[in-house]
Amino acid sequence: MANYRETPLATRPKSLDPAEYFNLSPDQRRAEEQRATLRAQLKRQYQTQLNNPHRKELIEDPALNRWVYARANPYNYFKPTKKTSLLGALFGVAPLFILYYVFKTDRVNIHCTRPCLTFQL
Numbered sequence: 001m002a003n004y005r006e007t008p009l010a011t012r013p014k015s016l017d018p019a020e021y022f023n024l025s026p027d028q029r030r031a032e033e034q035r036a037t038l039r040a041q042l043k044r045q046y047q048t049q050l051n052n053p054h055r056k057e058l059i060e061d062p063a064l065n066r067w068v069y070a071r072a073n074p075y076n077y078f079k080p081t082k083k084t085s086l087l088g089a090l091f092g093v094a095p096l097f098i099l100y101y102v103f104k105t106d107r108v109n110i111h112c113t114r115p116c117l118t119f120q121l
Contacts, residue, residue: 006012024032049059070077078084 046059046061049055
C-alpha cells in the first residue's frame with residue numbers, strides 16, 4: 001500500500017485507501033460481512049448445481065445471462081464519454097482524412113513530376 005501512486009485518470013480504490021480500510025464503522029463491517037455471506041451462499045449453490053451427478057437441466061447463471069444480453073445489445077448500454085468520442089474520431093474519421101491526403105498528394109506529385117503525354121495525330 002505504501003508505494004501505490006494515483007494516476008491522473010484513475011482514483012485510488014477503497015481497498016487501498018488506509019482511511020477507508022482501517023477506519024470502518026461497525027455498520028459498514030456488518031454490511032461487508034453480509035455481502036460476503038451472500039456471495040458464499042451463491043457460490044455454494046452454484047457448486048452444488050454444477051457437481052450434481054444427476055443433473056438433467058442447464059444451470060442458470062443470472063450474471064452470465066446479463067453479460068450475454070449486454071454483449072448482444074451494446075447500444076442499449078453505450079455511454080458517450082470523452083474517451084469514446086475521442087476513440088470514435090481517431091478510428092472513424094481520422095483515417096478518412098489521412099487517406100484523402102495521401103491519395104491527393106500522390107496524384108499531385110504524379111502530375112508535377114511527369115509531363116502529360118498526348119498523342120499527335
